[in-house]
Amino acid sequence: MTEKAERSLLFISMLGENVLFNPDHFGGLCSSGQEKDWIVDWFGPVAQETGFSLSGVDICRGDALPAVDDVDCVILGGTMHVVTEDRPWLRALYAWLRQYRDAGKPLLGICGGHQLVSTQFEDGVLDGRAGGTLAGTYEIELTELGRQHPLFEGLSTSPRFNFANYLHVIPSDAQKAKVLARIGESSAICIDHGNHWYTTQFHPESRRSVWSCMYEQTEPEHVGNYSDDQDGADLIRNFMKIASKELNEQRPVTLSP
Template structure:
């Protein structure tokens, strides 16, 4: 099964040297699930021929803002809508989460509440799920028909399903602790020092990346986005 990676940014050199590119990170996340990864560096204007160039699609993270004026933003949004209209499964991570929401009619902004960086917990499927986050931008208005499946007090729209075939998440299930460590070393000056110190102190806290990878992979392979495999069962 061909998984098309729509690469919307490049990882820092320190991350690439230790953990590889976005393609490498997602290759490790989905290892053993039967995906053959094909990367299109849309941030460099390398686009696929169309939405049928892969069986399923993934939109990566990026240092850019979905609302910024870059020549690749509009064609990426058009491609996202084409993928949706064709019915191909799609997932988005961090920037991917944001640009998919924006392309489908939602709104993204630089959040006035500041940054979320490091180990974070979210309520998903009736249980607490821990993942690494690294973002200031947020989805603040949902597109029509979107369903929020995960949130915490800081990020109200942390996990979103857009219909049956599109699932997006704000945090980074593909990030191991070493990536967060490198991002701390190459931090934007706007991230509060105390947040960075806490992020470093929490590097060895357990995260539920494998559990999230199962859900994302299921959606990419055709499962409904709203079917959360690890959701707690509520007894009648």
């Protein structure tokens, strides 16, 4: 009998430095209160089902990024910082992602990750939302491309996701043809950047409990806008399935005894 060899799936947390993100407020999600750990707890099993071993690093707290050659797939989390800030960990992340992009491996960028890829690696523009912060669980509108895209396979025609953003991406002309979804004034909340790099302004990796911890002490009026009736986990699973298929086509795994 043989078992499927596992590939490395890395979750990169950049949620925030201490001045913005206090893990003590998130202790109900995991013992450390750190995003990298609750994500591994929540999505480790589905990663294994799709042939990955999931691990996490927190680059805001000094964790080093592994060598690009040691990573097969990446989920890049959101951030309380702005992706244009001049911070050492952001500069290091940009350099690492350029090497990773050149390696041709899959990536899912979330919220700040969406903004980073869309504006720092491509020609989208980062701008403030005229309507202010979008915080809650909302239906999105899939484009024609989005309705046919494997990232949304098995989801409803109006899937629901968690949002928490006051900035959004204004797509360039080139990006408009690659947009998979929109909501209200935000016309590019999911983009297929090619070569199996996808980004979402919404937070498919999150649960309502995250936002309760996030907002209960600062902006409690947002907490009631969130629901666990949302499709984030299914999108994460779809991404892992896409990535696994692509990697197997590029470099078939060797089965171990």
